[in-house]
Amino acid sequence: MPNSTRKAAAGxxxxxxxxxxxxxxxxxxxxxxxxxxxxxxxxxxxRRCAIRAMASFLAGSPFLRAQRDPVRDHSRVPRxxxxxxxxxxxxxxxxxxxxxxxxxxxxxADGEFTLRRNREAFEWVDLVxxxxxxxxxxxxxxxxxxxxxxxxxxxxxSSGHLALYPEGEAATHAGCTAAANTTLISSHVASLxxxxxxxxxxxxxxxxxxxxxxxxxxxKVLEQVQAAGVRAVVVTxxxxxxxxxxxxHDRNITNPAAAGPPPRNPYGIRENRLWxxxxxxxxxxxxxxxxxxxxGIVTAEDARLCLEHGLDGIYxxxxxxxxxxYEPATLEVLPEIVGAVQGRVPVLIDGGFRRGSDILxxxxxxxxxxxxxxxxxxxxxxxxxxxxxxxxxxxxxxxxLAMAASGRASLASIDKTLVRTYFP
Ligand SMILES: Cc1cc2nc3c(=O)[nH]c(=O)nc-3n(C[C@H](O)[C@H](O)[C@H](O)COP(=O)(O)O)c2cc1C
Numbered sequence: 001m002p003n004s005t006r007k008a009a010a011g012x013x014x015x016x017x018x019x020x021x022x023x024x025x026x027x028x029x030x031x032x033x034x035x036x037x038x039x040x041x042x043x044x045x046x047r048r049c050a051i052r053a054m055a056s057f058l059a060g061s062p063f064l065r066a067q068r069d070p071v072r073d074h075s076r077v078p079r080x081x082x083x084x085x086x087x088x089x090x091x092x093x094x095x096x097x098x099x100x101x102x103x104x105x106x107x108x109a110d111g112e113f114t115l116r117r118n119r120e121a122f123e124w125v126d127l128v129x130x131x132x133x134x135x136x137x138x139x140x141x142x143x144x145x146x147x148x149x150x151x152x153x154x155x156x157x158s159s160g161h162l163a164l165y166p167e168g169e170a171a172t173h174a175g176c177t178a179a180a181n182t183t184l185i186s187s188h189v190a191s192l193x194x195x196x197x198x199x200x201x202x203x204x205x206x207x208x209x210x211x212x213x214x215x216x217x218x219x220k221v222l223e224q225v226q227a228a229g230v231r232a233v234v235v236t237x238x239x240x241x242x243x244x245x246x247x248x249h250d251r252n253i254t255n256p257a258a259a260g261p262p263p264r265n266p267y268g269i270r271e272n273r274l275w276x277x278x279x280x281x282x283x284x285x286x287x288x289x290x291x292x293x294x295x296g297i298v299t300a301e302d303a304r305l306c307l308e309h310g311l312d313g314i315y316x317x318x319x320x321x322x323x324x325x326y327e328p329a330t331l332e333v334l335p336e337i338v339g340a341v342q343g344r345v346p347v348l349i350d351g352g353f354r355r356g357s358d359i360l361x362x363x364x365x366x367x368x369x370x371x372x373x374x375x376x377x378x379x380x381x382x383x384x385x386x387x388x389x390x391x392x393x394x395x396x397x398x399x400x401l402a403m404a405a406s407g408r409a410s411l412a413s414i415d416k417t418l419v420r421t422y423f424p
Contacts (some may be wrong), residue, residue, distance in 0.1 A: 354400025
């Protein structure tokens with residue numbers, strides 16, 4: 001500090017000392033002594049050292065580090081009302097789950113091209129609005145295979161919810177019911193028995209089956225779930241990867257004991273799904289007395305075969321990019337499947353749906369309803385049943401907004417003229 005400034009500073013009354021301390025010290029040591037100490041403190045090297053030490057402590061502090069990382073932030077879980085889009089739930093779920101459990105939900109097959117492409121495809125579809133239209137009341141109600149729905153949005157089957165939240169699928173079902181009675185498609189490999197899931201809430205439940213080669217096993221499961229009151233059966237036929245790269249890598253970065261036994265042969269084909277033939281549906285039909293759909297259909301040819309084998313609905317899916325990598329996005333193949341089906345049965349679709357406008361695009365391309373997979377898992381992991389409810393409510397609200405903005409007041413008014421597609 002230059003001498004002139006120093007003198008000026010020394011002459012002025014100091015505001016830096018608390019007044020009480022200054023008063024008593026002034027009384028005992030005298031004004032001159034106080035000024036002397038103040039001056040030496042202001043100029044001292046020790047002060048600068050102290051500030052530097054404090055700054056480096058803060059820079060290295062674990063508290064500060066946690067605050068700086070927006071993704072893995074255990075220090076603060078946002079309130080549910082702070083989350084605005086479905087995407088917002090993923091980082092909260094990530095922060096709350098062990099790494100390998102989070103990755104189990106996130107990963108796709110191999111290099112995850114199809115996983116990314118499922119999302120990317122929405123960017124290849126424009127929405128062409130009709131702006132002069134009466135949208136003062138928006139109607140989204142529909143009925144799919146006898147199940148009444150307030151929105152054409154359903155929850156896709158996904159396995160093992162207990163790993164995400166202590167109440168597992170019971171909480172998922174409660175969240176679905178709270179969100180305008182959304183239909184839950186309960187997975188064959190749910191962590192709770194169907195009776196417990198259905199007892200948790202009143203909303204409609206469909207059942208997803210992974211068929212077994214031994215028909216008596218299928219019969220047993222199908223009788224059990226129909227007795228419990230499921231309203232439709234979805235038979236999943238896509239062949240999933242035998243092992244996922246992220247899971248294999250996770251074995252190196254997490255506790256191998258917690259990761260479970262190593263896959264028997266990560267480069268082998270999953271043996272439990274090698275025997276599928278179309279006659280499977282004819283055989284299953286003997287035990288299914290509610291509507292039956294095939295899930296995992298991605299070509300027009302297979303859609304036609306579904307009709308020949310008496311299926312009541314077609315579910316377009318590439319298992320959320322977890323089946324064969326480099327498959328096209330489901331949105332891309334939807335038009336050819338809708339074309340092949342010619343309105344004879346409803347067509348459901350899933351794969352990357354995260355916004356109301358995504359759902360609107362699929363409806364315009366001919367889907368009867370859209371299913372969401374990962375988002376409600378994020379909601380469940382992050383907040384339990386209220387998280388599932390909120391994820392679905394966001395999608396429902398966004399769909400209504402997108403319908404209003406595009407001048408379509410009802411589902412019946414949503415057609416191909418609403419979209420322009422630029423699929424490669
Ligand atoms: C963690 C996880 C588990 C899944 N488990 C099943 C299952 O048990 N049965 C099934 O038919 N599909 C299952 N799927 C696929 C979903 O039903 C759905 O096809 C996919 O998640 C949709 O894509 P999205 O996650 O991008 O919405 C699972 C998907 C994920 C991410």
